[in-house]
Amino acid sequence: MALLTIKQLAEQLGLAPSTVSKALRDSYEISAETKQRVLEAARQYHFTPNPYASSLRRKNSRTIAIVVPEVEDSFFSTAINGIEFVAHSADYHVLIYLTHEDQALEESILRELSNGRVDGILISVATGSASARHLLDYNMSGKPLVFFDRVLDEVPVHKVITDDFEAGYLASKHLLENGCTHISFLSIGDGLNIMKQRFDGGAKAVREFRPGTPYHYVNCSPDPNTARILIQKLLTSANQPDGIIGAVEKLAIATYLECKSLEIRIPEDLRVLAFSNLPTASLLKPGLSTIRQPAYEIGKKAASLLFESLNKNKPPFTPKSIVVPSVLEPRASTLWKEWQDHQ
Amino acid sequence: MALLTIKQLAEQLGLAPSTVSKALRDSYEISAETKQRVLEAARQYHFTPNPYASSLRRKNSRTIAIVVPEVEDSFFSTAINGIEFVAHSADYHVLIYLTHEDQALEESILRELSNGRVDGILISVATGSASARHLLDYNMSGKPLVFFDRVLDEVPVHKVITDDFEAGYLASKHLLENGCTHISFLSIGDGLNIMKQRFDGGAKAVREFRPGTPYHYVNCSPDPNTARILIQKLLTSANQPDGIIGAVEKLAIATYLECKSLEIRIPEDLRVLAFSNLPTASLLKPGLSTIRQPAYEIGKKAASLLFESLNKNKPPFTPKSIVVPSVLEPRASTLWKEWQDHQ
Numbered sequence: 001m002a003l004l005t006i007k008q009l010a011e012q013l014g015l016a017p018s019t020v021s022k023a024l025r026d027s028y029e030i031s032a033e034t035k036q037r038v039l040e041a042a043r044q045y046h047f048t049p050n051p052y053a054s055s056l057r058r059k060n061s062r063t064i065a066i067v068v069p070e071v072e073d074s075f076f077s078t079a080i081n082g083i084e085f086v087a088h089s090a091d092y093h094v095l096i097y098l099t100h101e102d103q104a105l106e107e108s109i110l111r112e113l114s115n116g117r118v119d120g121i122l123i124s125v126a127t128g129s130a131s132a133r134h135l136l137d138y139n140m141s142g143k144p145l146v147f148f149d150r151v152l153d154e155v156p157v158h159k160v161i162t163d164d165f166e167a168g169y170l171a172s173k174h175l176l177e178n179g180c181t182h183i184s185f186l187s188i189g190d191g192l193n194i195m196k197q198r199f200d201g202g203a204k205a206v207r208e209f210r211p212g213t214p215y216h217y218v219n220c221s222p223d224p225n226t227a228r229i230l231i232q233k234l235l236t237s238a239n240q241p242d243g244i245i246g247a248v249e250k251l252a253i254a255t256y257l258e259c260k261s262l263e264i265r266i267p268e269d270l271r272v273l274a275f276s277n278l279p280t281a282s283l284l285k286p287g288l289s290t291i292r293q294p295a296y297e298i299g300k301k302a303a304s305l306l307f308e309s310l311n312k313n314k315p316p317f318t319p320k321s322i323v324v325p326s327v328l329e330p331r332a333s334t335l336w337k338e339w340q341d342h343q
Numbered sequence: 344m345a346l347l348t349i350k351q352l353a354e355q356l357g358l359a360p361s362t363v364s365k366a367l368r369d370s371y372e373i374s375a376e377t378k379q380r381v382l383e384a385a386r387q388y389h390f391t392p393n394p395y396a397s398s399l400r401r402k403n404s405r406t407i408a409i410v411v412p413e414v415e416d417s418f419f420s421t422a423i424n425g426i427e428f429v430a431h432s433a434d435y436h437v438l439i440y441l442t443h444e445d446q447a448l449e450e451s452i453l454r455e456l457s458n459g460r461v462d463g464i465l466i467s468v469a470t471g472s473a474s475a476r477h478l479l480d481y482n483m484s485g486k487p488l489v490f491f492d493r494v495l496d497e498v499p500v501h502k503v504i505t506d507d508f509e510a511g512y513l514a515s516k517h518l519l520e521n522g523c524t525h526i527s528f529l530s531i532g533d534g535l536n537i538m539k540q541r542f543d544g545g546a547k548a549v550r551e552f553r554p555g556t557p558y559h560y561v562n563c564s565p566d567p568n569t570a571r572i573l574i575q576k577l578l579t580s581a582n583q584p585d586g587i588i589g590a591v592e593k594l595a596i597a598t599y600l601e602c603k604s605l606e607i608r609i610p611e612d613l614r615v616l617a618f619s620n621l622p623t624a625s626l627l628k629p630g631l632s633t634i635r636q637p638a639y640e641i642g643k644k645a646a647s648l649l650f651e652s653l654n655k656n657k658p659p660f661t662p663k664s665i666v667v668p669s670v671l672e673p674r675a676s677t678l679w680k681e682w683q684d685h686q
Contacts, residue, residue, distance in 0.1 A: 285628035
């Protein structure tokens with residue numbers, strides 16, 4: 001293949017090298033016709049720009065990374081869409097990395113990213129991320145980092161979160177109002193700040209509305225199959241709960257599946273509520289009561305903060321912490337009519 | 344920050360530069376202790392390897408890309424997990440790019456990737472991808488490219504697909520066996536090979552089992568809101584169907600939501616079946632009959648073919664086309680007892 005420089009290609013076309021370079025990275029600043037001309041010439045001469053050289057020249061890669069535990073959870077898939085909406089209007093590419101809730105993989109990804117592959121990172125940390133050192137190290141590199149949803153307080157960067165304590169409070173209060181006398185809080189793992197916040201909020205509601213009501217923290221696994229086994233154990237134990245708060249939607253799905261196989265009736269025998277953005281929540285049998293997080297908005301706000309930092313070309317010195325409230329959406333899984341009628 | 348070369352860092356540690364380099368990219372070949380030593384020294388000297396220089400030296404980036412339309416569909420989120428399982432065991436990083444069903448964005452991503460950022464690509468094309476030129480161009484670059492699920496026949500590379508024609512045949516046959524006299528096939532867009540295959544398979548079943556039965560192709564949008572409007576129009580039209588095949592799960596969800604608001608009973612008034620890996624399929628009211636694609640297996644097979652090509656260091660000359668069969672899972676949404684009892 002011919003080894004043409006971008007300068008030579010620009011000469012062939014009678015264009016400025018900067019124009020050719022922008023056209024090649026599909027910048028919105030360049031007209032469709034010009035892009036067409038440049039791409040055809042590039043094809044004709046087998047020209048492919050060296051991203052490494054050019055990114056070193058440009059001092060940026062026009063790419064940002066999203067680091068999330070998984071994409072099977074509708075919170076993350078929706079937040080990603082919010083981030084991409086902002087990134088694409090800023091003419092940036094987005095890379096998505098999955099940590100599968102594994103801190104070792106998260107550390108390896110952060111190292112990979114700490115060396116110029118991207119201009120900045122949006123991250124929601126893995127359940128396993130006990131230590132923040134890999135994030136503090138990345139932050140030291142001077143490149144912008146923004147947390148969303150799952151944050152580590154010790155890292156001094158922008159954060160976009162929801163009011164997890166308040167949401168946990170609402171969830172627990174709602175279950176107590178619907179006759180629950182024993183509530184289990186299903187978590188996907190310790191060490192996650194949001195799990196603690198959501199659980200503690202629930203504990204406050206118990207203290208306020210029915211002190212002494214059994215309220216337990218159950219550490220399930222992020223793995224759906226392991227979670228199902230633990231939930232089955234819980235629901236068949238001597239002191240099984242009559243109310244469940246699922247900290248993430250997959251735990252609510254696992255609970256529904258177990259109730260089905262154990263013939264436990266929702267809501268009569270067990271009221272179920274989950275933190276979830278599940279598009280099928282209203283279509284389940286029975287409809288699943290949820291705490292819905294504004295995932296798309298959280299993604300958009302987090303991305304906007306990242307680009308704010310990028311445009312300043314250095315991380316801000318006063319990290320902001322933006323809180324977007326969640327909403328309780330009661331459905332049939334917690335609304336126990338028979339019980340309410342007796343009140 | 345000090346500018347230490349990897350060689351100097353290796354000298355400081357009394358290790359081979361190759362060992363240091365492997366440790367820095369977290370290679371499984373290096374012991375945990377050595378990694379720890381190297382990382383601490385790297386931190387101490389503020390050493391961050393230049394990925395561009397080193398990837399040019401290594402002639403590869405130890406990174407592959409997955410290019411998919413979206414991650415909200417459970418087929419793609421599950422296939423991605425299958426791909427990542429294989430990639431991580433091969434000590435590769437995975438980048439996920441979303442095209443949002445937009446060919447212009449897909450072309451821009453392929454250009455971005457055609458220049459050495461990754462060693463190979465796994466792609467499921469966007470609905471809007473009428474032309475294959477950007478993929479033919481990428482393939483010309485000599486880097487491995489593997490299609491999964493949504494393929495373009497004109498690109499001579501490995502493909503991992505499911506038996507879409509056969510699956511469409513099974514879906515339509517199943518609806519006819521459950522009393523449907525007018526079937527609508529809901530597609531997310533023309534131009535996608537798999538949509539045509541699934542629709543044509545259904546047409547064959549109609550010809551075989553009840554010739555002359557109305558069987559229509561309805562072109563819905565990939566956008567859920569637009570899809571709902573079109574489905575509402577369909578379900579309130581003079582010749583509304585009594586059977587629906589949703590080509591993707593989001594169309595089934597939109598159908599369920601519309602039936603709920605229009606008070607159309609499933610399965611009595613309308614039988615619904617969808618191509619879907621929805622984890623809540625059995626929990627919906629009523630349970631959704633599905634054609635389940637082996638998404639995880641398709642992802643694993645596609646990734647294995649990509650690494651096969653990578654290890655050969657050039658694309659194979661005889662592209663394979665692997666077909667993994669899908670499975671019909673009948674549930675309450677199509678099993679119309681009353682009607683069957685009259686048979």
